[in-house]
Amino acid sequence: MISRNVTVVGLQWGDEGKGKIVDALSDVCDYVARFCGGANAGHSVVIGDQKFALHLIPCGVFRPRVVNVIGNGVAFDPTVAVKELTALQGRGVEVGPGNLAISAAANVVMPYHKQQDSLSEASLGDGKIGTTSRGIGPCYGDKANRSTAIRVADLIDPDVLAPKIRTVAAIKNKIFAALYNAAPMDVEAIVAEYVELGRRIKPHVTNTGTMLRKAIAAGKRVLFEGGQGSLLDVDHGTFPFVTSSSVTSCGVPTGSGVSPADVGQVVGLIKAYSTRVGGGPFPTEQDNAIGNTIRERGREYGTTTGRPRRCGWFDAVAVRYTADLSGVAELSLSLLDVLSGLDEVKIAVRYRRGGAVVEDFDAASMDGVEPEYETLPGWSQDITACRRFEDLPPMARAYVDRVEQLVGRPVGFISVGPERTQTIHHHTKIEGLR
Numbered sequence: 001m002i003s004r005n006v007t008v009v010g011l012q013w014g015d016e017g018k019g020k021i022v023d024a025l026s027d028v029c030d031y032v033a034r035f036c037g038g039a040n041a042g043h044s045v046v047i048g049d050q051k052f053a054l055h056l057i058p059c060g061v062f063r064p065r066v067v068n069v070i071g072n073g074v075a076f077d078p079t080v081a082v083k084e085l086t087a088l089q090g091r092g093v094e095v096g097p098g099n100l101a102i103s104a105a106a107n108v109v110m111p112y113h114k115q116q117d118s119l120s121e122a123s124l125g126d127g128k129i130g131t132t133s134r135g136i137g138p139c140y141g142d143k144a145n146r147s148t149a150i151r152v153a154d155l156i157d158p159d160v161l162a163p164k165i166r167t168v169a170a171i172k173n174k175i176f177a178a179l180y181n182a183a184p185m186d187v188e189a190i191v192a193e194y195v196e197l198g199r200r201i202k203p204h205v206t207n208t209g210t211m212l213r214k215a216i217a218a219g220k221r222v223l224f225e226g227g228q229g230s231l232l233d234v235d236h237g238t239f240p241f242v243t244s245s246s247v248t249s250c251g252v253p254t255g256s257g258v259s260p261a262d263v264g265q266v267v268g269l270i271k272a273y274s275t276r277v278g279g280g281p282f283p284t285e286q287d288n289a290i291g292n293t294i295r296e297r298g299r300e301y302g303t304t305t306g307r308p309r310r311c312g313w314f315d316a317v318a319v320r321y322t323a324d325l326s327g328v329a330e331l332s333l334s335l336l337d338v339l340s341g342l343d344e345v346k347i348a349v350r351y352r353r354g355g356a357v358v359e360d361f362d363a364a365s366m367d368g369v370e371p372e373y374e375t376l377p378g379w380s381q382d383i384t385a386c387r388r389f390e391d392l393p394p395m396a397r398a399y400v401d402r403v404e405q406l407v408g409r410p411v412g413f414i415s416v417g418p419e420r421t422q423t424i425h426h427h428t429k430i431e432g433l434r
Contacts, residue, residue, distance in 0.1 A: 005222045005264025006430060007249045008332075010229035011322040013276040015302070015309065016269035017334035017415055019043030022059040022225045024413070024423060025267070028432035030220040031067045032060025033212060035255030036245040037227030038075030038109060038139070040132040042302065046418040050091070056081045058225050061088065061095060067215075069208045072105035073245060073255020075139040076152055078197040102201060103208040103257075104153040110165075111190055112172040113138040119180045132302075137244040142168075155198040156205050162191050209257020216262050224252045224263065230322035231363070238363050241280025249326035265430065267412065268328035270319055272336045272399070275300050275309040281366035284312035284348045298338040313346040313373065316406035321361035323407055330412035330428060333400060336392075337416045342378040345399060349374045349406060376402060384417040389426050400426070 006025055010016040023045045026032045039055040045062060046052075052062070056077065060066035070076060081102070088095050113135030121133065142149040148168045154160045169187040176182035212222060230236065232243045233251075245251065252263045273294055276282045285291065291311040294300065300309040323331070339345050348371035351358035358369055379395040386392050392400070392414075404411050404427075412428030425433060 003216075003262050003264040004431070005216065005224065005262055007224040007226070007252055007263050007266045007326075009226040009247065009249055009266065009268055009326050009328075011231075011268040011270050011319050011326070011328070011331075012229045012274055012315075013231045013282070014229035015042075015275055015277070015300075016229060016271050017332070018226065018269055019045045019054065019059045020334070020415060020418065020420070020423070021267065021269060021332045021413060022223065023062055023420060025223055025430065025433075026060035026063045026066050028221065028430070029060065029066060029223040031069055031212065031215055031222040032058040032225055033069035033071050033208070033222060033256050034058050034225050034227065035071045035073045036247045036251045037243060038134060038136045039077045039080040040134045040136045040243065041227035043225075043227075044418070045420070047420050051418075052088070052091075052093075054084060057084050057088065057095070057100065060223065060225075061093060061099065064094065064099075066099065068100050069212065069256070070100075070102045070106060071208055071256040072103040073251060074103070074106050075109050075136045075245070076102065076106040077109035077134065078155060078194070078201055082197060082200050097203040100204050101206050101208050101211060102152060102204045104151065104156075104205050105207075105209070106152045107139055107143045108150045108152060108155050109135045109139045110150060110168075110194070112169060112176075112185060113142070115176065115182070115185070116172070119176060119182060123180065140244040152201075152205055155194060156202040158195045158198065161195060161198060165191050165194065212256055212258050216258060222258070222262070222264070224249075224256060226251075230325060231318060236325055236363060238280045238366060241278060248322070263327075265329045266326050267330055267332055267430075268319075268323050268326060268409070269332045269334065270314075270403075270407075271334050272314060272339050273298075274312045274315050274318075277302055277307055277309050281369075282310055282312060283318075283351060283366070283369055283371045284315045285310050286312045293342075294338060298335055313348060313371075314403065315348045315371065316403070317348055317351060317359070317371075318361045320407050321363075323409055328409055331403070331407060331409050332413040332415070333403065333411050334415040336396060336400070336414055337382070337384050339378065339399070340383055340396075341380055344375050344378050346373040346375050347402065347406065348372065374402070384422060386416050387421075387424060389414070389424055392424075
């Protein structure tokens with residue numbers, strides 16, 4: 001039997017509009033589960049005149065009947081989670097143990113992880129990776145190290161948590177002093193803070209893997225919400241300028257505790273152009289007036305960090321690679337409205353290195369590649385009020401058609417604005433959508 005589940009992943013360098021599409025698709029799902037990343041993800045949802053920015057809590061939280069799950073693969077920052085939970089409740093969004101479950105097996109981001117992130121980046125100078133300094137990488141590093149890891153199950157048991165923090169923090173203090181000449185942390189203050197955070201989240205903590213497997217066996221529909229973008233995947237992205245987890249659909253089973261057969265239909269999110277935050281290769285970057293125009297029109301500043309994003313033309317070579325990697329069935333194309341008013345738009349259809357043509361994206365071999373563009377005519381009309389594909393101007397429709405051809409997947413959804421209703425259902429095969 002084919003799984004009815006849905007997995008949403010970004011196919012570029014993140015910031016593809018996952019919050020909006022997850023919110024839309026969660027209307028026909030019973031569970032929404034985060035399986036990777038941490039508070040370095042910033043997912044925005046606009047409902048009417050209200051904008052919500054989420055970093056840890058899944059975007060299904062705005063649908064009353066949906067159960068939201070923070071899976072074992074997430075780097076869980078309890079300070080962010082409690083702040084988000086409190087803010088949502090203060091704005092009238094229901095969040096409680098009945099609709100938010102947190103995996104007991106998720107690893108906890110601690111204050112020394114954030115300190116390590118900042119100290120390490122500062123020490124690297126021009127060679128820094130460009131992290132969000134949210135402690136995600138060091139948290140996953142301790143997960144792999146095991147003996148210095150703290151998990152959510154530890155967080156909610158003060159008798160286990162306090163001695164563990166004291167032991168690990170003592171190790172970190174020695175390391176930071178030796179490597180960075182850093183002052184020691186106040187360990188007892190950390191103990192007190194995290195015991196209280198554990199108390200706050202304890203009602204939400206459970207075995208989420210078992211929960212999801214039982215739900216799927218009972219015929220419930222699960223949406224797996226990815227974070228970051230596939231070109232930032234720790235194994236398949238432009239290493240070392242990547243995130244620290246598996247953010248493609250390959251990460252769903254290990255990050256949520258379900259079988260590979262339960263990944264379901266994969267929706268790959270793409271912008272109508274390309275952006276990137278931080279260092280690393282970016283073949284189609286436009287560090288010029290075009291890039292500035294896209295940045296200002298698209299409000300391309302990080303949800304999590306506020307940093308200006310690097311901007312450039314759509315890269316079909318890179319997206320074809322990530323779509324293949326995740327087994328994408330259909331695309332969701334966002335921010336098409338940002339391209340309105342440009343005389344022409346470009347798409348990278350292949351690369352060249354020296355005189356040789358490079359047809360395939362190789363994340364480990366990006367030095368010296370130059371994009372070869374196909375130029376299409378632009379359109380001048382404002383498309384933010386369009387609700388059917390036929391309402392779009394002919395040149396915008398031609399652009400969408402060409403993206404489909406080059407990536408080899410149908411475009412299921414087209415976003416023409418940030419608000420929940422500014423979405424065109426095009427070639428989607430997902431059942432039950434209104």
